[in-house]
Amino acid sequence: MGLSDIAAGLTITTPQRERGVATVDATDAPLAERLAPYADDLPCPVAVAATLLDAYGAGTSVGAAAAAAGIAPTTGAKALHVLGVGGVNPLSPLAREIVADWLDGGLTRSEAVTLSGASDTEFALGAYCATHPPAEGAAAVVAAAREPDSRSLGRRDREALAEACETPDALR
Structure with missing residues (x-):
């Protein structure tokens, strides 16, 4: 017996509400x-x-x-x-090290992108995260x-x- 057999003939009589994630701002x-x-x-x-x-x-x-x-x-x-x-940050820890090496001048950008395995957009966002620390x-x-x-x-x-x-x- 499958789920479709178990659910056969069931009807919803009360509408359900979308509850979402509860948050409270204190x-x-x-x-x-x-x-x-x-x-x-x-x-x-x-x-x-x-x-x-x-x-x-x-x-x-x-x-x-x-x-x-x-x-x-x-x-x-x-x-x-x-x-x-x-x-x-979309980069793995290894890719973050590669970005750090690129920022330090140890790699060219094309080498760093290739080694990281990230897309250009992911690499750029990872570089932004590496160069812009969260605001204190x-x-x-x-x-x-x-x-x-x-x-x-x-x-x-x-x-x-x-x-x-x-x-x-x-x-x-």
């Missing part, structure tokens, strides 16, 4: 306002970066988040990198935008959460 100021100190470091306007972060934080890909913000995917990846969001303090602003507001939790809720969250040593 701060009072709008995200764009909190990103304002990093405006000079960003490759796009602050309001666009805030839209990008909201879309990316909702669980979309970098490309889809960039499209929602109205910018190119590479610009979106650069902005996320500058804001301290991890995982946007930006990752904390981004993280704060995704933390639940502990003030809105009651004592019983906090205790229940504390019981559910064990220390890593207790998991052994």
Whole structure:
């Protein structure tokens, strides 16, 4: 008996809701306002970066988040990198070493691209990530935008959460 046999005759009587990824911003100021100190470091306007972060934080890909913000995917990846969001550098650790060798003058660009195995776009984004460190303090602003507001939790809720969250040593 297959799934189609099991599901035969089933009908949905209640519409389902798309729930997405739940996020709670525990701060009072709008995200764009909190990103304002990093405006000079960003490759796009602050309001666009805030839209990008909201879309990316909702669980979309970098490309889809960039499209929602109205910018190119590479610009979106650069902005996320500058804001301290991890995982946007497309290069492997070995390819990152090759980019570093190229930046130090040990390789020509064509040699480095060939050795890295990356496309020209991936190589350029990896080079950007290598030459533009994340803005100091930006990752904390981004993280704060995704933390639940502990003030809105009651004592019983906090205790229940504390019981559910064990220390890593207790998991052994």
